[in-house]
Amino acid sequence: MTDRPDWNDEPMDVRLRDLAKEYNRPGGVVPREAMWQAIAPAVRAAARTADVTPDIAPSTTRKRRHIAPYAWSAALAAGLVLGIMLEREVIAPHAGSPDAGTLPVTDSRQVATSTPIPANAGPATTVPAPEATRVAAASRQAEQATTSSTRARDGRAPSGRGATSVDADAGRNATDTQQLYRLAARQTLVQAEALLTAYRASDDQPRDQESMQQAGRWARDVLTSTRLLLDSPAGNDPQMRALFTDLELVLAQIVQLSGAPLHAGERELIERAMRDRDLLPRLRSALPAGATTE
Amino acid sequence: MDGLQANECELIARVRAGDEAAGRALYDAHVDRVFWLAYRMSGRHELAQDFTQDAFIRAFARLHEFRGEAAFGSWLHTIAVSVILNGLQKVKRFDQREAVLDEAVMVPLPTRHAEPDLKERLAKAIDALPDGCRTVFLLHDVEGYTHEEIGSAMGVTAGTSKAQLSRARARLRESLADFAGEWVHD
Numbered sequence: 001m002t003d004r005p006d007w008n009d010e011p012m013d014v015r016l017r018d019l020a021k022e023y024n025r026p027g028g029v030v031p032r033e034a035m036w037q038a039i040a041p042a043v044r045a046a047a048r049t050a051d052v053t054p055d056i057a058p059s060t061t062r063k064r065r066h067i068a069p070y071a072w073s074a075a076l077a078a079g080l081v082l083g084i085m086l087e088r089e090v091i092a093p094h095a096g097s098p099d100a101g102t103l104p105v106t107d108s109r110q111v112a113t114s115t116p117i118p119a120n121a122g123p124a125t126t127v128p129a130p131e132a133t134r135v136a137a138a139s140r141q142a143e144q145a146t147t148s149s150t151r152a153r154d155g156r157a158p159s160g161r162g163a164t165s166v167d168a169d170a171g172r173n174a175t176d177t178q179q180l181y182r183l184a185a186r187q188t189l190v191q192a193e194a195l196l197t198a199y200r201a202s203d204d205q206p207r208d209q210e211s212m213q214q215a216g217r218w219a220r221d222v223l224t225s226t227r228l229l230l231d232s233p234a235g236n237d238p239q240m241r242a243l244f245t246d247l248e249l250v251l252a253q254i255v256q257l258s259g260a261p262l263h264a265g266e267r268e269l270i271e272r273a274m275r276d277r278d279l280l281p282r283l284r285s286a287l288p289a290g291a292t293t294e
Numbered sequence: 295m296d297g298l299q300a301n302e303c304e305l306i307a308r309v310r311a312g313d314e315a316a317g318r319a320l321y322d323a324h325v326d327r328v329f330w331l332a333y334r335m336s337g338r339h340e341l342a343q344d345f346t347q348d349a350f351i352r353a354f355a356r357l358h359e360f361r362g363e364a365a366f367g368s369w370l371h372t373i374a375v376s377v378i379l380n381g382l383q384k385v386k387r388f389d390q391r392e393a394v395l396d397e398a399v400m401v402p403l404p405t406r407h408a409e410p411d412l413k414e415r416l417a418k419a420i421d422a423l424p425d426g427c428r429t430v431f432l433l434h435d436v437e438g439y440t441h442e443e444i445g446s447a448m449g450v451t452a453g454t455s456k457a458q459l460s461r462a463r464a465r466l467r468e469s470l471a472d473f474a475g476e477w478v479h480d
Contacts, residue, residue, distance in 0.1 A: 012473075016466055017435050019416050024337040026330035031343055035329075036321060038347045042354035043309060043317030220340075224347065231380070249388045255340060 038224065181232060185240060186287065188225040192247050193283040195222055196274060199254065216255055223251040243286060246277040302366045309357060321350060324367055328374045334432060335378045336385070345381050349374035368443065375439075375447035379429060386425075412473055419469035427462035430455050435463075 195218055226248045230241065250273050274280060302323075308316035328349055333342035353373050360369055420428060429448065433439040434455070441452040441459075448455070 012467060012470075013463065016416065016463070016470065019413060020420065020431070020436050020466075022413055023417050023420050023432070023436065024334045026333055028339070030326050030329045032322070032325055035325065035343060035347050035350070036318065039321060039350045039354065040314065040317070042351040043314050043321075044312070045355060220344070224344065227348070227381075227384070248384065252385070252388055 038221075181229070184225070185229055185244075188222060188229060189243075189283055189287050191222045192226070192251070193280065193287060195219060195254075196250070196280055196283070200271070200274070200280070219251050219254040223248065223255055226251060240286070243282055246279055247283070250274055250277070250279055303362055306357065306360060306362075306366065309354070317354065320366070324370055325350070327367070328370065331371070331374060331437060332378050334436065335429070336382060341381065341385060345374070345378045348381070349377045352377060371439075372443065372447045375429075375433065375444075379425075379448065383425075412470070415470060415473070416466070419466050422469070423462050423465055426450075426458045427465065430458040431462035431466075434459050 195215075199215070226244050230244050230248060250270065253270050253273055302320065305316045305320050309320065325346065329342055329346045332345040332349070333339065336342055336345065349370070353370050356373070360366065420431065423431065426448075430444055433444050433447075434441065439447075441455040444450075444455040445452045450458075
């Protein structure tokens with residue numbers, strides 16, 4: 001992996017290179033398990049992606065060009081969109097059941113407004129269903145959308161269908177991708193709004209280390225989703241992009257400071273960042289009525 | 295194709311077939327190096343964790359694009375470097391935007407009067423390098439990447455990478471010139 005050594009032989013240069021190896025020198029323990037929890041759904045999604053790609057295009061170049069948007073949809077499905085499916089596949093079927101009140105959005109409302117994050121109640125009660133469940137649900141939708149999308153891009157219509165049908169598929173699937181993005185964005189915004197509302201409501205509550213870490217993990221999940229949405233080519237709405245950028249900044253701050261109980265100055269820092277950006281009002285106005293925690 | 299690469303190809307095929315354990319094996323084989331690269335570049339444990347997660351998520355999402363023409367590790371590291379650089383740009387933007395708040399709210403740390411030692415000076419000099427120079431310097435001289443790999447990860451030519459490296463070294467020599475005499479006599 002290394003080029004021919006072309007560092008000057010001057011003693012200073014050699015010494016600099018050696019000393020530079022001490023810069024941010026790796027050490028400690030790699031948090032393998034914690035990271036794997038977030039990565040495992042992508043592995044499962046990779047298998048589903050592989051199922052539908054081999055016959056798409058023969059050459060690497062062509063495949064790269066045509067599959068990239070597909071990969072985005074799969075990534076969205078694997079990591080983000082799922083939560084939205086909760087509304088369709090989890091929340092809706094339970095809407096009339098006695099358990100409905102314990103489901104994510106409703107639950108986060110309860111936590112945020114009437115029970116401001118107690119010291120031993122972490123965000124787990126407000127986080128949506130386990131990642132695996134969410135991935136399974138969204139990937140089904142993404143597969144349907146993207147499989148027909150790639151067919152349409154390649155001009156391969158299902159047998160018995162003509163060019164007009166392919167065009168219609170292409171248009172429909174572009175819409176599908178946008179819809180997936182909107183669903184993912186909405187779910188992330190719901191989570192972010194619940195998180196920030198709960199965070200503000202937890203003012204003056206004594207917080208132990210465990211609950212701080214739980215809050216940090218929750219914020220980290222939402223932050224990851226936010227960053228993926230920001231990077232998504234589907235996220236080309238300037239207004240949403242600005243909102244996600246501001247959200248990312250505040251979430252990163254919460255994640256960064258979540259390792260220990262906050263000092264008053266640190267809490268004020270986060271509060272000001274939220275206030276200056278009108279973050280909560282903007283989040284709430286971006287969400288449909290009934291989806292917020294207020 | 296050596297045994298290791300053949301084994302990785304088999305693992306990749308199994309991941310594509312839906313074998314999560316194979317995915318875990320690939321992850322275990324590469325996660326340390328990716329994580330420590332992220333740590334080296336960011337200097338922060340939590341950022342290294344975020345970047346590593348993102349890199350693997352993207353790699354698995356794009357696994358169908360991996361043709362086996364290069365080692366899986368090289369391909370993965372190209373993705374990782376790209377994720378890290380993008381992430382660091384965002385962090386930098388965040389830090390800049392929050393700097394004003396920091397100044398307004400945080401109690402200033404006491405000023406250090408002691409002359410920092412060489413390692414500290416070097417670390418500061420590396421931090422002060424322009425982004426491109428710093429990245430190339432760390433990847434090439436510290437992590438052992440080739441200019442071709444760096445160019446591929448950063449979206450520049452190998453020649454640009456070499457030029458950035460040369461500039462980085464010159465700047466470091468300049469920043470630490472007052473130590474030069476000591477080193478010559480070591």
